[in-house]
Amino acid sequence: MFLLFGAILYADTYRLSRPLRRVLQDPLLAIILVLVVLFVIITIILPLAAMIGESASAEGAALFQRYLSEPIYQRIISNTLVLGLSVALVGTAVGFLFAFVQVKLNVPFKRFIHIIALMPVISPPFAVATSMIVLFGRRGIITRDVLGMRFGPNDNDLYGLDGLTVVLALSFFTVAYLNLRGMMEALDPALDEAAANLGASKWRAFRTVTLPMLIPGLASSFLLLFVEAIADLGNPLVLGGNYEVLATRIYITIIGLYDTTGAAVLSFILLVPSLLIFVVQQYWVSRASVVSVTGKPSGTPQTIDHPLVRWPLFGMVMTICLLIILIYGMIIFGAFTRVPGVNNDFTLSHFDFVLNGIGRQAMEDTTRLALIATPLAGLIGMIAAFLIARKRFPGRGVLDFGLMLGIAVPGTIIGIGYLLMYNSPVITTLPLFGEVTVIPKLTGGQGLLGGALAIVLVYIIRSVPAALRSGTAALAQIDPSIEEAAVSLGANSQRTFRTITLPLIRPAFLTGLIYAFARSMTTISAIVFLTTPQTKIMTQQILNEVENGRYGNAFAYCVILILIVMVAVTILYFVVGSKTGAERTIEGGM
Amino acid sequence: MTDSVRQEIRLALDQVYKEFQQRDSKGKFTAVDGISLDIHSGEFVTFLGPSGCGKTTTLRLIAGFETPNSGQILLDGQDITHLPPNKRDMALVFQNYALFPHMSVFDNIAYGLQTRGLSRQQISQKVHEALDLMGLTGLENRRPNQLSGGQQQRVALARSLVMEPRILLFDEPLSNLDAKLRVQMRSEIHRLQRRLNITSIYVTHDQIEAMALSDRIIVMNAGKIEQVGTPEDIYRFPNTRFVADFIGRANFIPATVLNHQADTVKVQVLERELTLPIRFTVRDGAAISAMLRPEALSLRDEAGLAQGIVEQAMYLGSEVEYVVNVAGEQLVVVENDPRASRMFAEGQSVGVDFVTSAVHLLPTE
Numbered sequence: 001m002f003l004l005f006g007a008i009l010y011a012d013t014y015r016l017s018r019p020l021r022r023v024l025q026d027p028l029l030a031i032i033l034v035l036v037v038l039f040v041i042i043t044i045i046l047p048l049a050a051m052i053g054e055s056a057s058a059e060g061a062a063l064f065q066r067y068l069s070e071p072i073y074q075r076i077i078s079n080t081l082v083l084g085l086s087v088a089l090v091g092t093a094v095g096f097l098f099a100f101v102q103v104k105l106n107v108p109f110k111r112f113i114h115i116i117a118l119m120p121v122i123s124p125p126f127a128v129a130t131s132m133i134v135l136f137g138r139r140g141i142i143t144r145d146v147l148g149m150r151f152g153p154n155d156n157d158l159y160g161l162d163g164l165t166v167v168l169a170l171s172f173f174t175v176a177y178l179n180l181r182g183m184m185e186a187l188d189p190a191l192d193e194a195a196a197n198l199g200a201s202k203w204r205a206f207r208t209v210t211l212p213m214l215i216p217g218l219a220s221s222f223l224l225l226f227v228e229a230i231a232d233l234g235n236p237l238v239l240g241g242n243y244e245v246l247a248t249r250i251y252i253t254i255i256g257l258y259d260t261t262g263a264a265v266l267s268f269i270l271l272v273p274s275l276l277i278f279v280v281q282q283y284w285v286s287r288a289s290v291v292s293v294t295g296k297p298s299g300t301p302q303t304i305d306h307p308l309v310r311w312p313l314f315g316m317v318m319t320i321c322l323l324i325i326l327i328y329g330m331i332i333f334g335a336f337t338r339v340p341g342v343n344n345d346f347t348l349s350h351f352d353f354v355l356n357g358i359g360r361q362a363m364e365d366t367t368r369l370a371l372i373a374t375p376l377a378g379l380i381g382m383i384a385a386f387l388i389a390r391k392r393f394p395g396r397g398v399l400d401f402g403l404m405l406g407i408a409v410p411g412t413i414i415g416i417g418y419l420l421m422y423n424s425p426v427i428t429t430l431p432l433f434g435e436v437t438v439i440p441k442l443t444g445g446q447g448l449l450g451g452a453l454a455i456v457l458v459y460i461i462r463s464v465p466a467a468l469r470s471g472t473a474a475l476a477q478i479d480p481s482i483e484e485a486a487v488s489l490g491a492n493s494q495r496t497f498r499t500i501t502l503p504l505i506r507p508a509f510l511t512g513l514i515y516a517f518a519r520s521m522t523t524i525s526a527i528v529f530l531t532t533p534q535t536k537i538m539t540q541q542i543l544n545e546v547e548n549g550r551y552g553n554a555f556a557y558c559v560i561l562i563l564i565v566m567v568a569v570t571i572l573y574f575v576v577g578s579k580t581g582a583e584r585t586i587e588g589g590m
Numbered sequence: 591m592t593d594s595v596r597q598e599i600r601l602a603l604d605q606v607y608k609e610f611q612q613r614d615s616k617g618k619f620t621a622v623d624g625i626s627l628d629i630h631s632g633e634f635v636t637f638l639g640p641s642g643c644g645k646t647t648t649l650r651l652i653a654g655f656e657t658p659n660s661g662q663i664l665l666d667g668q669d670i671t672h673l674p675p676n677k678r679d680m681a682l683v684f685q686n687y688a689l690f691p692h693m694s695v696f697d698n699i700a701y702g703l704q705t706r707g708l709s710r711q712q713i714s715q716k717v718h719e720a721l722d723l724m725g726l727t728g729l730e731n732r733r734p735n736q737l738s739g740g741q742q743q744r745v746a747l748a749r750s751l752v753m754e755p756r757i758l759l760f761d762e763p764l765s766n767l768d769a770k771l772r773v774q775m776r777s778e779i780h781r782l783q784r785r786l787n788i789t790s791i792y793v794t795h796d797q798i799e800a801m802a803l804s805d806r807i808i809v810m811n812a813g814k815i816e817q818v819g820t821p822e823d824i825y826r827f828p829n830t831r832f833v834a835d836f837i838g839r840a841n842f843i844p845a846t847v848l849n850h851q852a853d854t855v856k857v858q859v860l861e862r863e864l865t866l867p868i869r870f871t872v873r874d875g876a877a878i879s880a881m882l883r884p885e886a887l888s889l890r891d892e893a894g895l896a897q898g899i900v901e902q903a904m905y906l907g908s909e910v911e912y913v914v915n916v917a918g919e920q921l922v923v924v925e926n927d928p929r930a931s932r933m934f935a936e937g938q939s940v941g942v943d944f945v946t947s948a949v950h951l952l953p954t955e
């Protein structure tokens with residue numbers, strides 16, 4: 001793979017030496033480009049290379065043979081893929097349902113439905129899973145107390161594939177919803193009108209015109225959810241039961257067996273489908289879209305009013321909304337009760353534990369590190385978007401792909417990569433200076449800043465891709481000649497970026513920052529191997545509490561974490577602003 | 591524009607060549623094919639040609655947004671081929687205006703001056719002068735999206751003019767305006783350029799615009815210069831059929847060389863023998879083309895003229911346009927004589943007259 005990487009880079013450099021000279025004429029631009037490239041190499045390429053190197057060792061090769069031939073591992077691999085498929089299917093379906101109801105039906109509570117659909121984005125990964133256990137588990141409030149169900153040892157319970165599918169689909173469907181809703185809104189209503197004009201019924205127009213145009217969006221959502229599902233660690237850990245997937249097996253291999261080689265080999269097995277599907281999604285499906293956003297609505301979208309379509313679908317969406325409310329209500333309720341579901345007395349002891357007890361360090365550390373990572377991720381994302389969308393230099397596509405690896409590679413794999421790469425300092429021998437430490441030890445308690453730097457780097461590289469994508473999408477909407485005009489008036493790249501580009505992509509910058517903060521606060525898989533006694537992370541603490549059955553503490557953590565994210569988002573809105581100043585205003589117009 | 595000013599070369603292109611990598615294929619596309627050209631100080635020069643002829647690429651090479659694969663670009667004798675665009679003392683007026691949408695009119699115009707580091711007071715003074723010059727006073731606090739198309743165009747022009755650049759560049763600046771406004775802005779640009787005497791390079795595919803504004807027109811085709819000349823020169827004496835066809839409309843009537851002298855030939859055109867000047871070498875008996883503009887032809891009920899059949903007659907108000915078939919050749923004839931009392935009918939047989947001094951000979955292609 002890295003041979004390929006190098007080959008592309010070489011071919012690009014060879015072919016485009018002239019643009020490179022062009023970039024080098026602007027020294028600041030050249031320096032920034034070098035810094036971004038270094039950033040990609042340090043934060044993702046080297047750890048990934050270390051992981052692949054470890055799995056390709058003699059020891060690793062033997063393990064490959066073993067893992068691919070032993071039934072237990074074959075089972076884990078097939079479990080992973082089945083989970084990915086079922087989550088992708090259910091999640092896309094739910095997302096489509098929400099989008100359809102939102103755009104195509106004339107029903108009440110649309111705003112409410114929208115807000116409910118966004119809730120999973122800002123909650124920590126196993127908030128939903130834990131809440132589901134308390135509500136629907138073997139001794140769940142609803143399953144046992146309301147429905148009076150009793151579970152024998154072999155009865156089908158929440159744990160396993162079915163429960164995981166529901167929880168993961170509920171956690172991830174927002175992406176599909178937003179994606180499909182955007183597409184449906186961008187569909188030109190004139191197309192529906194044209195179909196109707198040619199004699200098609202609404203159902204036929206939907207089936208033959210709307211649906212085919214949404215296929216790239218559906219495929220794209222499906223693939224995104226698949227990648228998310230097979231990469232997820234937190235939920236299978238809490239809710240998997242005997243249903244083991246690659247991510248949880250990797251976790252146990254490291255935490256339980258201290259077997260980094262085995263974990264690297266398993267990581268490689270997980271990496272292959274993840275990367276493959278990611279590449280298909282990013283570079284093929286998402287470009288096959290025939291829906292163009294022109295920003296010029298040519299008519300009002302027609303709603304479907306048939307009562308047999310409208311009310312059943314509305315009922316389904318409202319049921320899911322109520323389930324989500326129930327889940328989040330349970331989190332809040334559970335945070336204030338002694339033993340949720342067993343002893344429902346009011347208590348503040350869980351909050352006391354988090355705010356004044358052991359949890360405090362985790363809360364402060366996590367927030368601090370996320371606050372450091374957020375602006376850096378946002379800025380790197382915008383600068384990279386500017387470079388990639390607007391500048392010509394060799395290896396542009398490679399740089400884009402390198403940055404996107406931060407999200408394409410499952411978090412557990414990044415964590416292992418950091419363990420392998422940065423558990424000892426990177427030392428090189430130079431002729432005059434002797435041994436020089438290029439990169440100090442980053443991971444573990446003896447790592448730089450108590451391991452905090454490694455966590456911040458992971459936060460950043462996990463968040464940059466979203467900022468990069470929203471940045472490039474925003475830039476695609478801005479005519480490059482606006483920036484050329486600035487250059488033509490004497491501004492250099494740096495002044496153009498600061499005074500023209502950045503202000504115009506401010507909404508994308510805000511999106512990037514919000515995503516970075518929420519993602520950093522709620523991530524578990526990528527940092528689960530990187531927390532140290534000196535640097536505690538809230539999601540890791542929540543996992544501990546859940547694994548020890550102290551759901552109350554876990555819920556209190558979740559509530560506080562969600563509150564921190566919401567406060568931060570609000571502050572970001574006010575500090576950064578969501579407007580460019582270029583919006584059309586109705587008053588004072590022509 | 592005295593002759594001494596004219597002789598001072600402001601911009602020189604020397605064998606400038608630019609090719610692009612074609613998307614989705616390994617092929618290369620030659621956009622500008624080794625063109626050489628001198629542009630004088632104070633001159634208004636237009637690159638004219640169909641889309642894809644390389645005129646915009648040439649302008650972007652001059653502005654510095656592209657770098658040529660080979661050749662040199664000199665500004666006042668200094669090699670600027672590899673100088674980045676922000677270091678070139680030129681200002682470009684964009685096709686879509688490219689106003690900064692998040693800034694007020696004032697800030698848009700002040701942008702370049704701020705980049706130069708002028709004092710607040712100097713900036714304010716210059717911006718107000720520019721606003722005044724362009725008739726934009728009172729609009730300085732508006733955002734671009736609160737302006738009409740014509741006003742946006744004026745702001746774009748003011749933003750470039752205020753820089754007092756050595757060369758003002760225009761990239762089809764009027765193509766987004768409606769027809770009436772286009773005519774109005776055209777005369778405004780004409781007035782401003784003559785008054786301020788700024789060396790200007792203008793790109794357009796609109797021949798009327800080119801002729802109205804330019805001291806010299808450079809007609810481009812397929813990356814090469816087809817002809818350079820004054821508007822009148824290019825209209826009346828095109829070097830090639832392409833130029834004749836692109837600038838205005840033209841009839842190409844087959845003609846045969848009866849005999850030739852050093853720079854005149856005797857030819858037969860529409861049954862008349864004429865002795866005409868010629869700008870290329872021919873042999874006796876050679877087949878050449880006689881170019882006649884539609885307005886140089888007229889229709890009469892006269893038997894002594896070459897006879898044709900009216901195939902189409904269109905009444906256009908200020909003129910009448912005919913398509914007449916003369917011996918198998920379709921000729922376009924435009925009559926704009928307000929004294930003419932009637933139109934010829936389709937299918938009618940007519941005599942075709944023409945102004946002999948308007949005949950221009952071209953080689954057949």
